[in-house]
Amino acid sequence: MRKLLVVIDMQKDFVDGALGTKEAVSIIPNVIEKIKSYDKKDVFFTRDTHQANYMQTQEGKNLPVEHCIEGTEGWEIDANIRPLSEGTTIVDKPTFGSTKLARMIKDIADKEDIEIELVGLCTDICVVSNALMLKATMPEVSISVDASCCAGVTPDKHGAALETMRSCQIYVKND
Template structure:
C-alpha cells in the first residue's frame, strides 16, 4: 500500500503572519516531526493569491490580503520547509480552499495501487476540511485520516467543528 501525506498551507501568513494564530504556531513542531517520520510520498499545498486578491470572491469575504505569491507570507514556515526539503515533496499551488488538481496528482502517484492518505496543516475548518472532503469524494474506498494534533483552525471551536464534520464523512480523526 502506498502512503501519502498532504501538508496543507503551512505558510508564514497562516502560522505567524497576516492570519496567524497562537494555535498555528503551536503545531509547527508536531508538523515537522510528522514530516520527518513519514514513510511515503508528501504533497504540500500552497495557498496562492495574486495582487488582485481583494477583487476576488474570497477577498470580498475575507478582506485580509495573504499568501500573495512571491511575498514572505506565501512561503512555507521555515521549520516546515526545512523538513519538507529534507524528505522531498511535491508542491501544489491552489487559488482557493481545495486543490482541485490534488486528487489527480495522488491518483497518478498511486499508479493503480491501494493507498492511504493523511492530512495535516492549516486551517482545519477551511483548507484542511476542503481538501479532505475533495480527496474522500475521489478515494472513497481508501483510508483517509487527519491528525488533529497537527492541525489548527481559525479558532479552537472551529477546529473542533471541522473535525466533527470530517468524522461524519468517514474521515478518521487521530
C-alpha cells in the same frame, strides 16, 4: 500499502503572519515530526496562492485580509518547516481545495493501494476542503487527519471541522 502525507498550507501568513494564531504556532513541532516520519516521495505540500488582485476576488470580498500573495514572505512555507519541503511535491492552489492535488493522488491510487493522512492549516477551511475533495474523488481510500497537527481559525471551528470530517468517514487521530 503506500502512505501519503498531505501538508496543507503551512505558510507564514497562516502560522504567524496576516492570519496566524497561537494555535497554529503551537502545532509546528508536531508537524515537523509527522513530516519526518514519511518518505519525501510520499509528502505533498499545498500552498495557498493568491495574486495582487486578491481583494477583487470572491475570496477577497469575503475575507478582506491580504494573505499568501505569491512571491511574498507570507506565501512561503513556514521557515521551520521549509527545509522539510525540499524534495517533496508542492502544489500551489488558488482556493481552499485543490482539484490538481486530488487528480495527482488519484493517479497514484489508480496504480497502487494507498492511505492518505492530512495535517496543516486551517482545519475548518483548507484542511476540511481537501479532505472532503480527496474522499469524494477516492471514496474507498482510507483518509485520516491528525488533529494534533492541525489548527483552525478558532479552537471551536477546529473542533467543528473535525466533527464534519468524522461524519464523512475521515478518521480523526489524536483529538
